[in-house]
Amino acid sequence: MPxxxxxxxxxxxxxxxxxxxxxxxxxxxxxAEETMQFSxxxxxxxxxxxxQRREESIHALREEIKDEAADRESGYRDEQ
Known part of the structure; x- marks a missing residue:
């Protein structure tokens, strides 16, 4: 098996x-907000x-964006 x-x-x-x-x-x-008026x-x-769950996801994603941007700035150094 390869x-x-x-x-x-x-x-x-x-x-x-x-x-x-x-x-x-x-x-x-x-x-979704727009459709609420007809719901x-x-x-x-x-x-x-x-x-509300989407808001929480957005917050987590923005934190991850900050982390990724910081890693990009530091050149993605291997931490091993």
């Missing part, structure tokens, strides 16, 4: 990928709960 070598860890575009995820999540939140009370509650 052993495939793992791809090297290419983190060069992680900041951009994470920023794109944040932007998409914000767009999803805004779209039942139960659906509004679900949308609000989902948007």
């Amino acid at each position: 052993h495939n070598k793992p791809k090297p860890d290419d983190r060069s575009d992680n900041v951009e990928k994470l920023q794109s995820i944040v932007e998409n999540t914000i767009e999803n939140m805004e779209e 039942s009370p139960e659906e509004r509650e679900r949308i609000q709960a989902k948007n």
Whole structure:
């Protein structure tokens, strides 16, 4: 059975990928907010709960963006 070598860890575009995820999540939140005006009370509650989880995800992603940007600044030094 051949052993495939793992791809090297290419983190060069992680900041951009994470920023794109944040932007998409914000767009999803805004779209959900717009649909709330046409939703039942139960659906509004679900949308609000989902948007709260999205807010939490955005916060975590922004922290990860800071970490990745700092790692990029330091040249991705290996910590091994």
